[in-house]
Amino acid sequence: MSSEPTNVPTHVAVIMDGNGRWARARGKARHAGHRAGVKSVRATVEAAAERGVSYLTLFAFSSENWKRPEEEVSSLMGLFVEALRREVAELHRNNVRLRFVGALEQLGGGLQQKMAEAQQKTAGNTGLFLNVAVAFGGRWDIVEAAQSLARRAVAGEISAADIDEEVFAGALRLADIPDPDLLIRTGGERRISNFLLWNLAYAELWFSEVLWPDFDKSDFDMALAYYAGKQRRFGHTGDQVEAVKC
Numbered sequence: 003m004s005s006e007p008t009n010v011p012t013h014v015a016v017i018m019d020g021n022g023r024w025a026r027a028r029g030k031a032r033h034a035g036h037r038a039g040v041k042s043v044r045a046t047v048e049a050a051a052e053r054g055v056s057y058l059t060l061f062a063f064s065s066e067n068w069k070r071p072e073e074e075v076s077s078l079m080g081l082f083v084e085a086l087r088r089e090v091a092e093l094h095r096n097n098v099r100l101r102f103v104g105a106l107e108q109l110g111g112g113l114q115q116k117m118a119e120a121q122q123k124t125a126g127n128t129g130l131f132l133n134v135a136v137a138f139g140g141r142w143d144i145v146e147a148a149q150s151l152a153r154r155a156v157a158g159e160i161s162a163a164d165i166d167e168e169v170f171a172g173a174l175r176l177a178d179i180p181d182p183d184l185l186i187r188t189g190g191e192r193r194i195s196n197f198l199l200w201n202l203a204y205a206e207l208w209f210s211e212v213l214w215p216d217f218d219k220s221d222f223d224m225a226l227a228y229y230a231g232k233q234r235r236f237g238h239t240g241d242q243v244e245a246v247k248c
């Protein structure tokens with residue numbers, strides 16, 4: 003398969019799954035899988051930037067992940083703090099703009115502060131735009147958008163009839179960037195798991211059996227090659243799409 007697909011997705015979203023199974027297969031605690039997963043995050047960010055992807059959105063911690071054992075949640079939070087301490091300078095050097103999306107107010111104060119500092123430091127960068135979804139859920143995002151539009155309606159700023167798909171999309175957390183063209187999920191499951199429910203409406207889906215800590219640049223290239231071979235129709239016929247290209 004070509005490692006240089008011609009049709010590169012503008013926005014790639016990733017569900018990083020399989021850390022726990024990776025650790026169990028090695029007789030290690032789940033935390034070891036999450037820790038090993040940081041290496042794959044680094045490889046994926048590098049690959050995305052090298053291949054010309056403009057936006058990368060990683061699902062690091064879902065709204066539902068709070069239900070995991072307290073010990074696992076707190077070790078994950080510790081890992082996020084550590085990863086920020088170690089990686090932000092390098093991301094900044096590589097012109098990456100970092101943003102966190104989710105119910106960040108649910109996180110500890112120290113982590114929130116580190117996230118805010120990282121966002122501020124990299125805000126002016128013009129290379130890869132890296133979104134990390136933490137305490138995020140697709141349904142949460144939609145409910146938040148509905149609430150903000152309802153507040154505007156009550157304030158008399160908009161009427162119910164003004165709320166069309168464009169206005170609704172504009173109230174979501176990733177409103178300022180294009181929808182993902184490609185979703186990658188590792189770990190063998192074929193689910194969206196309450197990720198970007200609205201934004202993934204027309205994404206191509208690539209499911210990999212590889213467990214996240216084993217995911218590397220060649221796996222990323224496989225997903226990009228799959229995407230490059232797809233004709234995206236957005237409801238049109240194949241003939242219509244071909245006619246527009248001519």
Ligand code: FPP
Binds near residue numbers: 022023
């Ligand atoms: C899912 O695997 C993985 C997570 C819930 C956490 C993802 C976090 C990282 C990769 C750590 C670093 C992240 C950043 C952004 C620095 P799982 O635990 O559900 O695996 P399993 O399905 O095998 O149990």
